Amino acid sequence: MAWEEWERLKAQAAERHATQMQLNQVEPGMGGAPGAAPGSYGDLRVRQADLARIGEHAFELFDRLSNKGRVAVPSSRQAAGDLTRQGFALGGGLQHVAGRWEEQLDSLRDACAHISNHMRVTTKLHQGDEHYISRQLSSIDVLDAGFDERVVKPGDKNPVYMPHKEQKDD
Structure with a gap:
């Protein structure tokens, strides 16, 4: 050619x-029910293990391509040099292809x-977010426990949060 x-x-x-016209929808039979709301397909979930696996595969491909x-x-x-020295025009083409x-x-x-x-950084960022959220939630538990200890001795439940029992007079 x-x-x-x-x-x-x-x-x-x-x-x-x-x-050509391109419609912004999935062809019938290609996934999802026709006319179904996007929320009915489910939520996107990404787990740390998935991100790590993608990063590992990309790194392995990088290594294989390098080697x-x-x-x-x-x-x-x-070969391109030899062909060029011998007067063949193909040598320049082969040199171009190699480049x-x-x-x-x-x-x-x-x-x-x-x-x-990117996968390595994303994994670390999400782990940092998880640790931050855990610390924030645990500090709320500590704060809440502190309020309970002011009213009653440590370990007992605050009666304000417990339903009152009606006492029967006999």
């Missing part, structure tokens, strides 16, 4: 996509690193 043909096909595809994604680059660059491969690989590795770091 020639470059001009590729550009023409891309332009046609973009033109077809620009003239295995560059294997062909040195030999491709060497683009490295650029795209670096971009993908950066995205994986960003996801991994």
Whole structure:
């Protein structure tokens, strides 16, 4: 396929996509009941373990891309140099492909690193929020217990909060 043909096909595809209407809803049978309120689908829940797992997978992908994604680059660059020295125009093309491969690989590795770091930071932030909320709630319990101790001895319930029993006179 020639470059001009590729550009023409891309332009046609973009033109077809620009003239289509896109509805802001899920197709029937694609999840959720038609016409159902969004609240009926349930709440979004994210657990710390889920975030940590996403971060771990992103880090593993980053490592694999670093170790295995560059294997062909040195030999491709060497072949490109050899072809260029021998007078083949293909050498310049191969050099360009190897350079683009490295650029795209670096971009993908950066995205994986960003996801991994973001999940790690998000996990720490949420843990900090959980600890803060726990401390605030425990301080309310301590404060509430202090009010009870002023009226009665420690450990006994405040009679203000207990229902009064009617005494029977015999």
